[in-house]
Amino acid sequence: MKLKVLQLCTTLILILTFAAAAPAADVKVAVVDMADVIFNSSEGKRAQESIKRKGEELGRDLERRRTDFGRQVEEYQKQAAVMKDDARKRKEEEFGRKEAELRQKVGSSQQEMAKLEEKELKPLYDKFKRVIEQISKEGKYSLILDKRVVIGFDPSVDITEKVKDAFGR
Numbered sequence: 001m002k003l004k005v006l007q008l009c010t011t012l013i014l015i016l017t018f019a020a021a022a023p024a025a026d027v028k029v030a031v032v033d034m035a036d037v038i039f040n041s042s043e044g045k046r047a048q049e050s051i052k053r054k055g056e057e058l059g060r061d062l063e064r065r066r067t068d069f070g071r072q073v074e075e076y077q078k079q080a081a082v083m084k085d086d087a088r089k090r091k092e093e094e095f096g097r098k099e100a101e102l103r104q105k106v107g108s109s110q111q112e113m114a115k116l117e118e119k120e121l122k123p124l125y126d127k128f129k130r131v132i133e134q135i136s137k138e139g140k141y142s143l144i145l146d147k148r149v150v151i152g153f154d155p156s157v158d159i160t161e162k163v164k165d166a167f168g169r
Helices: 002-021 034-039 042-082 085-139 160-167
Strands: 029-032 143-146
Touching: 029 160, 034 042, 034 085, 034 160, 042 085, 085 143, 085 160
Parallel strands: 029 143
Antiparallel strands: none
16 A cells, blocks of 8 residues: 555656656656566566465464464363363463464564565566666656556557566566
8 A cells, every 4th residue: 555655656746747847848658557567477477376375385384373272272261160270370371372472473474475575576576677767768758657556548658568578478
């Protein structure tokens, strides 16, 4: 969400800058579907598959841990009525530690996924940027915007296919 707001603000600033600075000059604008270019490329599909596999692996581990913890709590609840106070207290403290460990594992799994996404996707975003810079220079575009931040446009300014060809399908 923050990324979309940042993109929109950047786009508006760029548009206003070009509009104010270039009334006498021709401004050539294009739009491109960045997500389509990146995620439908062979490299993007490989990255998504790698991220998906890791997410499933971590998800299975977390689900196994949650199930095990739930089963232990259920067994405890069945026995709690006949347990001595000190044994019940120790068991509840143990569950508190296990619950904290589970929350910590969820957090570390989320961090691991974020690092993997960064590792897998950053090279693709960098490549996309280089391709856009090259096409911008060759086509003498003043401004190339991502379709997701544009409310409306003439389809003739859509250069997504051209960018896909340069990016590599």
